[in-house]
Amino acid sequence: RAPPWLHPSHLGKGIMAEEEVEINPGGLVLNTIYVYGVIFLVLFVIYCLIRNSFPALYNPRGDRKSGLFQWVAAVFSVRERELYEKAGLDGLVLIRWLETGAKISAFGCLLAVILIPTYYTAPKGSGNELVNDSLTKMSIGHLQLNDARMAAATITAYVFFGFCLWLLNGEFQWFHAKRHEFLSRPSPENYTVYVDNIPPELKSTGCVLAFLDRLFPDRVLDVRVGLEISDLEEAYAEREKLLAKLERANNVLEHEGKRSQHRTGTLGLVGPKVDTIDFCTAEIRRLDQLVSDTTTSLEPYHRDLEPKPAGPVVRSAAFVTFGSLVSSTLALNAIHHGQPFKLSTRTAPLPKHVFWGNVGLPHARVQAGTTVSTILTLLLCLFWTAPVAFVGGLSNVDTIKEAWPALGDAAEANPWLKDVLAQLSPILLIVLVALLPIILIQFSKLEGHISLAALQAALFGKLAVFQLIQIFFIQALSGAVFAQLQRFAESPGPAILDALGNSLPQQASTFMIFVLVKAFLSLSFELTRLVPAILAFIRARAGPKYTDKERRAPWIGLKPLTFPFELAHPALLSHCVLVFMVTFVYAILHPITCLVTLFAFSLMALVYRNQLIHVYRPTNDTGGQFWPTFARLLIWMMIISQLTIIAVMGIKEGPSQATLLFPLVVVTWYYGNYLGQMHYRVATVLPSLEASAGDAKTKQLRFPIDTFKGAYTQKALTKKVAHCHDDDLP
Numbered sequence: 001r002a003p004p005w006l007h008p009s010h011l012g013k014g015i016m017a018e019e020e021v022e023i024n025p026g027g028l029v030l031n032t033i034y035v036y037g038v039i040f041l042v043l044f045v046i047y048c049l050i051r052n053s054f055p056a057l058y059n060p061r062g063d064r065k066s067g068l069f070q071w072v073a074a075v076f077s078v079r080e081r082e083l084y085e086k087a088g089l090d091g092l093v094l095i096r097w098l099e100t101g102a103k104i105s106a107f108g109c110l111l112a113v114i115l116i117p118t119y120y121t122a123p124k125g126s127g128n129e130l131v132n133d134s135l136t137k138m139s140i141g142h143l144q145l146n147d148a149r150m151a152a153a154t155i156t157a158y159v160f161f162g163f164c165l166w167l168l169n170g171e172f173q174w175f176h177a178k179r180h181e182f183l184s185r186p187s188p189e190n191y192t193v194y195v196d197n198i199p200p201e202l203k204s205t206g207c208v209l210a211f212l213d214r215l216f217p218d219r220v221l222d223v224r225v226g227l228e229i230s231d232l233e234e235a236y237a238e239r240e241k242l243l244a245k246l247e248r249a250n251n252v253l254e255h256e257g258k259r260s261q262h263r264t265g266t267l268g269l270v271g272p273k274v275d276t277i278d279f280c281t282a283e284i285r286r287l288d289q290l291v292s293d294t295t296t297s298l299e300p301y302h303r304d305l306e307p308k309p310a311g312p313v314v315r316s317a318a319f320v321t322f323g324s325l326v327s328s329t330l331a332l333n334a335i336h337h338g339q340p341f342k343l344s345t346r347t348a349p350l351p352k353h354v355f356w357g358n359v360g361l362p363h364a365r366v367q368a369g370t371t372v373s374t375i376l377t378l379l380l381c382l383f384w385t386a387p388v389a390f391v392g393g394l395s396n397v398d399t400i401k402e403a404w405p406a407l408g409d410a411a412e413a414n415p416w417l418k419d420v421l422a423q424l425s426p427i428l429l430i431v432l433v434a435l436l437p438i439i440l441i442q443f444s445k446l447e448g449h450i451s452l453a454a455l456q457a458a459l460f461g462k463l464a465v466f467q468l469i470q471i472f473f474i475q476a477l478s479g480a481v482f483a484q485l486q487r488f489a490e491s492p493g494p495a496i497l498d499a500l501g502n503s504l505p506q507q508a509s510t511f512m513i514f515v516l517v518k519a520f521l522s523l524s525f526e527l528t529r530l531v532p533a534i535l536a537f538i539r540a541r542a543g544p545k546y547t548d549k550e551r552r553a554p555w556i557g558l559k560p561l562t563f564p565f566e567l568a569h570p571a572l573l574s575h576c577v578l579v580f581m582v583t584f585v586y587a588i589l590h591p592i593t594c595l596v597t598l599f600a601f602s603l604m605a606l607v608y609r610n611q612l613i614h615v616y617r618p619t620n621d622t623g624g625q626f627w628p629t630f631a632r633l634l635i636w637m638m639i640i641s642q643l644t645i646i647a648v649m650g651i652k653e654g655p656s657q658a659t660l661l662f663p664l665v666v667v668t669w670y671y672g673n674y675l676g677q678m679h680y681r682v683a684t685v686l687p688s689l690e691a692s693a694g695d696a697k698t699k700q701l702r703f704p705i706d707t708f709k710g711a712y713t714q715k716a717l718t719k720k721v722a723h724c725h726d727d728d729l730p
Contacts, residue, residue, distance in 0.1 A: 109591075183686035519599070
């Protein structure tokens with residue numbers, strides 16, 4: 001049963017407000033470690049005992065086995081180069097951020113050796129009369145008003161955030177080197193540039209080719225202008241479904257001796273019954289002819305030298321593949337048109353990740369979709385608090401009676417119902433959290449992203465900001481905000497600072513508990529892979545299994561263990577952002593928190609190193625596209641944390657110390673502005689020097705760059721129409 005202090009109905013109350021909640025914060029943290037730590041320890045030991053006995057579950061990538069606990073040392077002994085090859089750049093970036101968080105937390109623990117005795121030994125006086133808990137005595141909240149000991153917090157804040165900025169500078173240098181190495185690989189996306197908003201006079205393959213050939217003579221390898229062929233794409237998709245249905249029907253005939261039948265109406269529920277094999281065979285042959293004829297008729301549109309008034313609609317975008325990295329880099333960095341957004345260029349995604357439906361969308365449509373997506377995300381963030389608070393309050397009868405009097409009365413009359421609701425509350429909270437990425441990715445799709453990588457990067461940004469607002473600020477400040485609504489209306493700036501100063505120091509134990517529970521529970525389930533194992537078991541028992549191909553394929557969303565699993569980077573990185581925020585805020589206000597975040601970062605690094613090496617495949621690797629957004633968020637989180645510390649000192653009537661911290665905010669902002677001038681751009685594109693070196697290496701290896709020609713042909717335009725089993729077609 002989830003402890004009631006984990007529910008949002010309690011998180012905003014301020015756990016040290018004795019007139020509201022009589023709770024021992026230190027005892028709660030220790031209780032969390034005892035309860036959830038034991039759960040993690042038990043599952044961890046079980047994993048160690050059975051990991052070598054179930055390689056399909058715990059080692060599907062076939063890496064070497066190790067002893068009972070030796071796998072821990074083996075995981076950390078994997079060098080960066082090997083980890084990069086196994087996990088891709090996204091996986092390497094994830095581990096790097098986790099290790100960076102551990103370094104920052106460890107440095108915070110060193111500073112805690114100075115700050116904790118300084119705070120703990122403060123004498124009783126004005127401003128700390130109600131502080132009796134040992135854990136809270138270790139925080140700045142134990143200092144008296146205008147206490148000279150706040151000078152220690154000021155000095156350590158400069159040291160701590162100076163160390164963070166120095167570390168971030170080193171991370172930029174590291175990522176630049178890795179990103180440029182990734183962009184130098186002989187892969188089609190590195191030699192290709194996406195050209196958007198092509199003006200009408202250039203909307204043909206020949207026109208774009210002629211234009212770029214004047215700029216890069218004999219360097220343009222291929223041009224693929226997007227065509228509006230939705231009918232052909234629908235026919236191609238329908239053909240794929242029919243092939244799967246035909247293959248299934250043939251398997252049933254072979255193994256059961258029965259000919260399958262189905263209805264041809266909506267969802268297969270209405271319409272006349274037909275023989276599945278005969279129907280699918282006839283339809284596939286018809287669609288084969290349609291796809292082949294249409295594809296042949298569209299071939300001239302990839303050679304036209306002038307735009308044609310008739311024929312399919314030509315989209316205002318193209319993928320241009322060059323014969324060298326230098327040419328693609330120069331084309332990517334150049335401004336090709338005097339009108340803003342015309343002939344704009346950006347890096348191309350992997351061909352298999354292209355969303356062809358969004359290629360060439362009008363600029364106005366993309367801007368409108370981005371605006372709508374932003375508004376919907378803000379509205380969701382505002383209204384998300386209500387359902388979360390209600391679900392969290394199901395364990396409290398008083399809360400239930402306020403929202404639903406009849407149910408509250410029933411719970412009071414029937415104690416068993418109270419227990420059921422209390423058990424239902426955490427389950428519904430998990431469901432709500434699981435729904436969040438699904439909702440936000442639908443909002444992100446409105447923005448017209450042309451690739452899976454861009455869509456995932458947009459999802460990460462939304463999830464990160466959403467969690468910071470909902471879990472950190474809303475939960476921590478809700479009590480202070482409602483108490484000062486009048487002040488917010490009259491002078492929002494000072495009221496916000498007061499809310500930060502009064503509420504956040506009291507919430508340290510709440511966030512320690514949150515970080516610990518999240519680490520213990522999520523990582524124990526991640527390591528043991530209980531959910532994939534259960535779903536795979538259901539898939540194996542209930543799904544199609546006549547052939548090896550059927551057994552390996554997903555069925556109604558259920559994946560067998562043989563299916564290549566991918567790590568959900570956006571959700572995981574957004575949680576890392578939240579832990580970084582907790583570290584930045586409480587490293588000075590409540591330094592013992594750094595010990596908790598150090599444990600969380602280290603445990604996450606261990607578990608995800610293991611999973612990236614042995615379980616997950618980097619098939620969804622974006623080449624580190626999450627890194628720049630993460631780095632920007634770190635700068636802003638540092639600034640917000642510094643303002644929070646200033647607000648707390650102001651509440652403690654230490655104006656001189658608070659004033660001395662303002663230069664730190666200015667320096668952090670200035671450094672962030674400095675990074676924004678060129679560092680993020682260098683982290684996105686390949687410099688010409690590295691491009692030239694990459695071309696020389698490719699030439700030395702005699703890599704056939706010509707094989708990239710046609711890589712960005714729309715799937716429905718491919719000439720070859722391959723059957724799964726041609727012999728199955730009578």
